[in-house]
């Protein structure tokens with residue numbers, strides 16, 4: 001009897017994640033959803049991604065219950081109208097958009113390896129290509145000191161860090177036959193882009209060109225069905241060279257920051273990367 005593939009997807013309560021859960025289930029996946037409130041999925045697990053320790057417990061429970069995980073989609077994210085801090089004192093964009101995917105990637109690594117040809121898809125964004133070469137960017141992730149800037153401030157930084165994290169882990173994970181892809185879904189009409197974090201001028205400029213969240217979900221599920229997406233960064237349906245800021249030094253800095261945060265915040269160790 002063939003095993004039903006298992007997909008772990010975060011943030012299935014709205015937008016792209018909701019459509020993705022539906023399409024993956026239709027494509028034959030057993031979908032394990034991770035949300036802070038009830039959401040679609042064959043197996044709904046609760047975790048607020050701002051609570052890193054609780055997330056780690058949930059991730060370990062999933063790893064225990066699913067020895068084989070074929071796909072992890074780190075979809076859940078925040079784009080706020082100001083800085084916000086978690087109970088641990090970590091800036092929320094970094095906690096949800098970067099650190100939570102790191103915890104899930106690490107905690108589910110063995111299950112992804114056991115599945116053979118495991119895939120990790122991290123939802124990134126075209127904002128990672130916007131010019132911002134401040135060398136101090138790494139210091140602004142967990143405890144920022146610079147004034148808040150919508151979209152191109154903490155949101156863009158957290159997504160660049162997530163893309164860098166994927167690139168940093170790629171070689172080590174490839175040894176376990178796991179591919180890590182940063183997938184940019186394009187501009188989609190969702191609660192995130194219609195929310196407080198989106199300035200009006202950007203919304204007006206992008207609104208007519210925005211796609212439906214289902215179009216993005218369909219693109220990703222079609223890629224998965226065709227054996228993709230490839231390791232690296234996929235934007236606008238094609239593989240793109242990472243932006244210059246995401247060089248090897250920056251990748252290692254982000255990895256070191258996430259490891260340090262995990263050690264500081266988690267009650268139990270998660271397997272070391274590399």
Ligand SMILES: NC(=O)c1ccc[n+]([C@@H]2O[C@H](COP(=O)([O-])OP(=O)(O)OC[C@H]3O[C@@H](n4cnc5c(N)ncnc54)[C@H](OP(=O)(O)O)[C@@H]3O)[C@@H](O)[C@H]2O)c1
Nearest residue numbers: 011013014015016048049075076077123125187188190192
């Ligand atoms: N929409 C776009 O144009 C666009 C463009 C580029 C990249 N992306 C990326 O695509 C992904 C999906 O975005 P979307 O537009 O579909 O956003 P969305 O509709 O706002 O959905 C975000 C999801 O993340 C969940 N989430 C947020 N904070 C959470 C927390 N603390 N704990 C647990 N879950 C949490 C939300 O849950 P709640 O319902 O509980 O809030 C929701 O399920 C994101 O990674 C985003 O950065 C989107």
